[in-house]
Amino acid sequence: MKASPLLLLASLAFTACERPPTVESPPAPTIDVQETVPAFEAALSTVRVSSTRQDWNPRQPWEKNPPRKRRSLGAVVSDRHVVTTAEMVTDATYLELETTDGLKLAQAKVDAVDYEANLALLTLEDPDDPFFENLVPLEIAEAPTTGDVLDVVQVENNGLPLVTRGPVQSIDVVANFLPGQYFLTYEVKASMQNSASSFSLPVLHDGELAGILTNYNSDDQISDVTATPILRRFLDDAADGTYEGFPSLGVATTSTDDSNFRAWLKLGDDHGGLYISSVRDDSAAGKAGVRKGDVLLAIDDREIDRLGYYDDARFGRVFWSHLVRGSKGVNEAAVLRVLRDGEILELTAELERLDAEDRLVPAYTYGTAPNFLIKGGLLFQELTRPLLRSFGKDWQSRAPLDLLDVYENPEDYEERFDRVVFLSGVIATPATVGYEPLRNLIVTEVNGQPIRDMKSLVAAFGEVPGDGLHAIKFDDEDFTVYLDEPLATAVDSQLLQRGLTRLSRTE
Amino acid sequence: MLLRTLAAIGALVLPLAAQQAIPENPASAPSEVYRSVVRIESAVQVPDYAMPWNSGRFGGGIGTGFVIGENQILTNAHVVSNARRLLITVHGSPKKYPARVEHIAHDCDLALLSVEDFSDFEDFPVFEIGGVPQLESQVRVIGYPIGGQRLSVTRGVVSRVDFSTYSHSRADQHLVIQIDAAINPGNSGGPVLQDGKVIGVAFQGRRDADNTGYIIPTPVVRRFLTDIEDGRYDHYVDLAVSTFPLFNDAMRRALRVPDDNLGVLVTGVVPEGSCHGILQPGDILTGIDGNPIDSAGQILIDGAKVDLNEIVERKFAGDTVELRYRSGDTWHDRAVELKPLPQNRMYAIQYEKQPRYIVFAGLVFQPLDTNLFATAKFDDLHVRRLYEDYLSEGLFTELEDIVVLTRIESDPINSQLSGFTGKVIDTVNGEKVTSLARAHELLHPETPPEFFVIRLLGASRPLIIPGTEVAAANERIQRTYAIDQLSNLEE
Numbered sequence: 001m002k003a004s005p006l007l008l009l010a011s012l013a014f015t016a017c018e019r020p021p022t023v024e025s026p027p028a029p030t031i032d033v034q035e036t037v038p039a040f041e042a043a044l045s046t047v048r049v050s051s052t053r054q055d056w057n058p059r060q061p062w063e064k065n066p067p068r069k070r071r072s073l074g075a076v077v078s079d080r081h082v083v084t085t086a087e088m089v090t091d092a093t094y095l096e097l098e099t100t101d102g103l104k105l106a107q108a109k110v111d112a113v114d115y116e117a118n119l120a121l122l123t124l125e126d127p128d129d130p131f132f133e134n135l136v137p138l139e140i141a142e143a144p145t146t147g148d149v150l151d152v153v154q155v156e157n158n159g160l161p162l163v164t165r166g167p168v169q170s171i172d173v174v175a176n177f178l179p180g181q182y183f184l185t186y187e188v189k190a191s192m193q194n195s196a197s198s199f200s201l202p203v204l205h206d207g208e209l210a211g212i213l214t215n216y217n218s219d220d221q222i223s224d225v226t227a228t229p230i231l232r233r234f235l236d237d238a239a240d241g242t243y244e245g246f247p248s249l250g251v252a253t254t255s256t257d258d259s260n261f262r263a264w265l266k267l268g269d270d271h272g273g274l275y276i277s278s279v280r281d282d283s284a285a286g287k288a289g290v291r292k293g294d295v296l297l298a299i300d301d302r303e304i305d306r307l308g309y310y311d312d313a314r315f316g317r318v319f320w321s322h323l324v325r326g327s328k329g330v331n332e333a334a335v336l337r338v339l340r341d342g343e344i345l346e347l348t349a350e351l352e353r354l355d356a357e358d359r360l361v362p363a364y365t366y367g368t369a370p371n372f373l374i375k376g377g378l379l380f381q382e383l384t385r386p387l388l389r390s391f392g393k394d395w396q397s398r399a400p401l402d403l404l405d406v407y408e409n410p411e412d413y414e415e416r417f418d419r420v421v422f423l424s425g426v427i428a429t430p431a432t433v434g435y436e437p438l439r440n441l442i443v444t445e446v447n448g449q450p451i452r453d454m455k456s457l458v459a460a461f462g463e464v465p466g467d468g469l470h471a472i473k474f475d476d477e478d479f480t481v482y483l484d485e486p487l488a489t490a491v492d493s494q495l496l497q498r499g500l501t502r503l504s505r506t507e
Numbered sequence: 508m509l510l511r512t513l514a515a516i517g518a519l520v521l522p523l524a525a526q527q528a529i530p531e532n533p534a535s536a537p538s539e540v541y542r543s544v545v546r547i548e549s550a551v552q553v554p555d556y557a558m559p560w561n562s563g564r565f566g567g568g569i570g571t572g573f574v575i576g577e578n579q580i581l582t583n584a585h586v587v588s589n590a591r592r593l594l595i596t597v598h599g600s601p602k603k604y605p606a607r608v609e610h611i612a613h614d615c616d617l618a619l620l621s622v623e624d625f626s627d628f629e630d631f632p633v634f635e636i637g638g639v640p641q642l643e644s645q646v647r648v649i650g651y652p653i654g655g656q657r658l659s660v661t662r663g664v665v666s667r668v669d670f671s672t673y674s675h676s677r678a679d680q681h682l683v684i685q686i687d688a689a690i691n692p693g694n695s696g697g698p699v700l701q702d703g704k705v706i707g708v709a710f711q712g713r714r715d716a717d718n719t720g721y722i723i724p725t726p727v728v729r730r731f732l733t734d735i736e737d738g739r740y741d742h743y744v745d746l747a748v749s750t751f752p753l754f755n756d757a758m759r760r761a762l763r764v765p766d767d768n769l770g771v772l773v774t775g776v777v778p779e780g781s782c783h784g785i786l787q788p789g790d791i792l793t794g795i796d797g798n799p800i801d802s803a804g805q806i807l808i809d810g811a812k813v814d815l816n817e818i819v820e821r822k823f824a825g826d827t828v829e830l831r832y833r834s835g836d837t838w839h840d841r842a843v844e845l846k847p848l849p850q851n852r853m854y855a856i857q858y859e860k861q862p863r864y865i866v867f868a869g870l871v872f873q874p875l876d877t878n879l880f881a882t883a884k885f886d887d888l889h890v891r892r893l894y895e896d897y898l899s900e901g902l903f904t905e906l907e908d909i910v911v912l913t914r915i916e917s918d919p920i921n922s923q924l925s926g927f928t929g930k931v932i933d934t935v936n937g938e939k940v941t942s943l944a945r946a947h948e949l950l951h952p953e954t955p956p957e958f959f960v961i962r963l964l965g966a967s968r969p970l971i972i973p974g975t976e977v978a979a980a981n982e983r984i985q986r987t988y989a990i991d992q993l994s995n996l997e998e
Contacts, residue, residue: 254967258923264958264971277967397886401895408888408965434754434802469761478788479751479774482761 042153043161044136045209046202048098049074049084049108049122055091058390059425061370061381062501067093072200073155074122075209076135077235085200085214086113086120087177090366095122097131100155106131112238114245115366116356118177118214119226119234140235141208143228145314146171150188151204152213152223154197163204166190169222173319173326176214176224178364183246184227184318184326186211191221227315230326237329244330247351250283251276251290253320256306265295266342272305273297273339274320280354281411288336288349295339299323324351360410360417361385371419371454373504374495375461375470376488377429378481380443382454383407383420400440402475416444419453423474423481429491431483442475454506541598541658543574543631544698546651547582547620548603550592556882557914559862559873560990565591571650571697573705575634578625581728582696583710584611584618585675588858595622598658602627610735613858614743616675616710616723617731618696636725636732637704640665640684648688648709648720650697663688663720670814671721674711677877678855679743681820683721690720726821734823741824744845746816747780748773749899750792753802762791764833769793771804771815773832778901781846787834794831794840795819819845850903853877853894860998863943866990867950868972868980869916870924870961872932874908874943883913887929889964907942912963916988920980924970930963944996 054067074082074097082097089095095108107125114120124131144150146168154162166188174185192198201213203225211225230246237244253274256262267273273295279286290296297303302310304320312318324334328351336347356363362384370387373380381387388407391399406413406420413420423441426432443451447470449460461470470483492503547570554563570586572595580595587593587608594603604622611618622628640646648661667685686699690709699707699722707722734741750771753759764770770793773786786792793799795818798806805812819828827842857878865872873879875894885891893909896902902909910932915921932940935949936956950959955974962969981993 252967258971260920260958260971260973261923261968263973264960264969275968401888401891404888405892431757433756434752434758467761469757471761477774479772480761482755482757484757484760487757 041136041207042151042163042202042204043100043155043159044134045076045138046100046153046155046161047074047076047082047135048072048100048155049082049088049200050096050098051088051092052094053089053091054093055386056370058370058387061372061505062374062503072197073153073202074200075153075202075212076132076137077121077140077209078137079132080123080127081111081137082108082122083209083212083231083235084120084122085177085212086115086118086366087214088200089113089120089122090115097122097124099131099135100161101159104131112234112243113367114234114243115364116178116181117183117226117230117234117246118181119212119231121235121238138202138204138207138209140232141205141210141228143232143314144168144186144205144210146316148205150186150190150210150225152188152190152192152225153202153204154193156193162193164190164192166223168225171227171315171318173321174224176226180363182319182321182325183230184315184322185214186225186227188213188223188225189221190223192216192218192223194218227326233326233329245353245355246325247284247328247330247332248354249285249290249324249334249336249349249351250280250354251285251296252278253296253308255308256295262306265339267295267339271295271297271339272303272307274304274306274308276338283354284334284349284351285336288347289345290336290338290347290349291340293340296320296336297339297344298337300335301337360414360420361388361407369505369507371505371507373454373458373461373506374427374492374500375503376431376483376491377427377495378423378432378435378472378483379425379427380421380454380457381424383422387424402442403440406442416450417452421451421454421457423472427495429495431487431491435481438481441477443472444475445471445473447471454504458504458506540632540634540700540703541649543628543634544598544649544658545572545574545580546570546596546598547572547580547586547606547696548594548596549587549590551589552591553589554860554862554878556862556873556878559864559871559995560866560992569651569653569693570695571693571709572620573634573649573696573698574628574631575636575705575732578621578628579609580606580620580622581708582618582620583675583708583723584613584616584858585710586696587611587618587620588613588675593620595620597627597631610731610740611859612731612734612740612742613676613855614673614679615681615727615731616673617708617728619732619735634698634705635703636728637701637706639668639724639726640701640706642666642668644701646686646688646706647700648686648690648694648697648722649700650690650694650709652691652693654691659694661688661690663718666719668724668811670817676855678851681727681743682724682817684724686720686722687718688720689718690722694720730821730823742847742849744819744822744824744826745780745848745851746782746819746828746843746845747777747848748782748786748792749775750804752804753791759802764791768802769799770802770833771800775899777848777850777898778904779850780848781843782830785841785843786830786832789834791833792830793833794829796829848898850898853897853903856881857998861995863995863998864913865943865947865950865994865996866916866981866984867993868959868977869918869921869984870912870970870972871914871916872910872943872946873913875911875931879911879913883911883929885911885929887931887965889931890929893931905941907945910940910943910946916984916990918980918984918987920972920976927963927966927970930966932961933964934960934962936960947994947996 050071052067052069054064057065074084077083097106097108106129108122109125111123112121149167152164168186169189170187173182175182198216203211210228213223213225215224254277256273276294304310308320309317334349365384371382388399389395421443425439426435446460451457464485468485472481550567552563555561572580572582575581593606595606606620606622609619609621663686671683673679694709697709698705707724709722711721713719751774770791773790776786800815806815831840940946959972960969
């Protein structure tokens with residue numbers, strides 16, 4: 001797996017080491033299939049969610065791609081809230097709730113969303129709508145653990161609920177939506193029907209909400225279910241109206257199971273420990289004084305073994321990232337015990353969320369329209385991961401090297417840029433004659449002004465030099481591209497006539 | 508790569524040929540000149556870049572050559588590359604004459620052979636090298652392509668004269684002539700004739716188009732023959748600059764160049780190249796040897812527009828070229844001495860070379876080049892970046908080799924190292940690795956340190972090898988994996 005800026009998130013430690021073997025689960029308990037399942041009750045606490053989603057065209061950022069529709073389920077958690085996956089509401093243009101009997105419909109909106117944890121809280125667009133009148137909110141379950149039997153709720157086309165029982169086979173941290181975003185997850189073994197939707201489903205334990213099914217693999221009949229502590233923390237966090245999100249430590253780690261490596265680190269066999277392979281300066285760990293090369297021995301006195309696992313009182317052997325991302329909230333403290341040069345240090349980290357929006361190359365851009373500028377036919381964009389992904393399935397090897405380098409080594413660019421603006425392409429116009437082959441060049445300077453983001457680019461083009469020629473400079477390139485201001489302006493107005501809705505966006 | 512070279516692979520052709528009945532009385536040659544077109548049977552040994560200590564793959568192929576002088580047989584470089592045995596047969600005779608390579612030029616895919624005993628060839632006609640044929644004029648291709656064992660002749664017309672890639676090295680571009688005659692594997696190295704003179708050497712085809720054959724035109728052939736007159740091949744020379752066309756009116760005004768459609772902008776100058784210290788990025792290049800350079804970088808030679816590099820193509824190491832350029836506000840006319848660009852070999856397929864490598868505690872280190880890249884298909888960003896910038900950014904001035912960890916042969920000493928292959932070695936015990944030889948030196952100090960600490964670019968942690976265990980591990984690995992030599996530092 002490739003190193004990436006995402007690596008800097010605490011939860012990404014898997015990328016730096018071999019994924020350790022899954023903990024052996026106890027033998028699955030026998031399930032009495034005859035037992036009556038609480039189907040009727042489930043129907044009163046489950047609603048259908050329909051979403052129409054539309055994202056922006058990464059290549060022509062002034063316009064959107066064709067909209068797509070998706071249907072799934074949500075769990076009623078209060079007299080006005082439904083919880084479902086974040087995946088259901090990404091770039092939503094229209095959200096609708098429907099009772100399972102199909103009798104009531106109501107337009108919904110997102111109250112809180114966590115794309116990383118893949119959870120979304122929906123409420124009604126019209127608070128006076130009586131949609132929730134006959135619905136019964138679910139209580140949140142005490143967190144089930146390995147061996148407990150869960151009920152996965154589906155709804156058939158005729159509106160009848162369909163409940164499938166299955167045991168929790170194992171508990172592990174899993175990234176089920178965004179790559180590198182690892183959260184505690186139940187692996188539930190149950191053979192589900194294909195007739196109904198098999199994604200974003202409420203999962204119950206003894207009639208209480210235990211999690212949301214995010215992914216079902218029909219080959220081995222294993223479902224990923226967001227674990228109860230994650231769900232509970234998300235709902236609690238969202239309850240006060242401002243959603244803070246899950247904190248990160250801001251380190252990448254690698255295992256210390258190599259005996260030669262341990263000998264060099266002078267790590268005794270009485271320790272476990274994870275090697276810190278990188279630390280983000282502006283992260284909780286960075287501010288606490290954690291350095292690259294330290295060995296993380298424990299968090300809050302919970303000892304971490306050489307593969308990165310600790311013994312969780314409830315869930316058994318769990319990967320360490322859950323100690324931060326799942327067990328703690330923003331602004332809580334975590335005490336890190338690290339080994340440095342043979343000495344054991346205790347460092348206290350004030351936990352914070354590493355927001356995707358603060359990153360030089362945002363990992364996702366749901367709900368935000370891409371910034372861009374067209375000047376005389378030159379198209380400038382801000383670098384984002386979705387934009388890199390638009391280079392195709394093999395984007396990690398096919399996207400332009402200069403852009404991938406920013407994505408993978410953002411620390412080399414963060415001082416100079418808040419966002420990386422690059423010339424992404426050239427629309428053939430009278431102003432761009434001879435410039436057609438130029439693309440994927442990082443812009444450093446326009447009209448003598450350093451470019452830190454799209455806003456500064458727009459501002460720099462606003463100051464026309466005396467000779468009427470805009471001068472554009474690029475990173476690592478010894479040449480300047482010039483644009484004639486009157487011609488560029490004339491070309492831009494023609495582009496608007498040709499159907500471009502706008503020439504720039506800076507939001 | 509759509510271009511393919513036209514040497515037939517022996518494994519395909521020879522068994523086929525063996526099944527065919529050979530006429531008892533071979534027909535006499537239809538034309539006297541056919542006698543001088545010879546069949547070249549090449550037995551090759553291709554090095555194994557994946558397991559560089561292995562002997563490599565044995566194979567063979569068939570190509571064509573032709574007599575151009577006293578014990579001088581011209582053919583393609585790719586027909587005789589990596590050859591261990593060369594045999595020549597003449598039309599209508601079963602006798603095989605052992606031959607050897609006198610000169611080989613991989614950058615223009617030409618080679619000159621000699622036979623041990625030329626006496627049987629003495630009375631053969633000698634081909635005369637002609638000029639560049641006209642478009643649409645008819646040519647004949649003679650050779651020994653697949654589909655039979657005996658001489659084959661095809662006819663076609665000249666479709667295009669262009670500057671294009673020579674697929675043998677992948678990295679070189681020269682003049683080529685495209686013809687519509689059917690030329691096939693085995694035709695490689697054969698003469699293409701017009702009015703009894705050679706106007707080219709058949710050398711490559713295309714997989715994605717019908718009726719296209721490519722031949723090496725005589726200016727390239729003559730250049731090769733002139734270059735080797737002093738007994739060795741000096742390679743092509745290169746200006747070693749990159750340029751940007753000056754089509755854009757705003758750009759021309761900003762650079763204050765007149766509106767005369769002349770000149771290109773210099774955007775890069777390769778360190779240590781011919782123009783290093785003379786041209787600079789930002790200079791405007793407007794003339795070469797008295798020929799005005801247009802805004803697309805083209806010049807007019809013999810009534811045809813060609814790339815400005817065509818002037819350089821026809822010159823030799825040590826020759827000069829007169830450049831007219833503007834630097835700042837000053838115009839210069841300056842003679843520039845031309846040099847080859849040996850670092851360009853990073854991007855060319857190498858032949859006749861023994862792969863270099865080090866095996867150390869099961870870790871296999873190899874210097875990056877196109878052969879290795881083609882074998883290993885690296886996707887590591889650091890590897891790709893260094894490869895791409897090696898020439899243009901002048902990395903070669905500090906990094907003789909880009910040394911890559913290519914494999915780890917399993918052994919107790921390294922069994923817990925995974926996910927590290929395909930990365931570039933940065934330091935050994937804090938010392939920068941600048942070449943494979945340097946890596947070898949650092950990995951073999953007089954007294955081994957307690958630990959070898961090997962840092963790779965972009966790796967999550969250093970690789971730690973306990974110094975005192977290396978010797979035993981090496982011995983074990985050598986035996987287990989049948990690695991006769993633990994290193995080869997010479998090509």
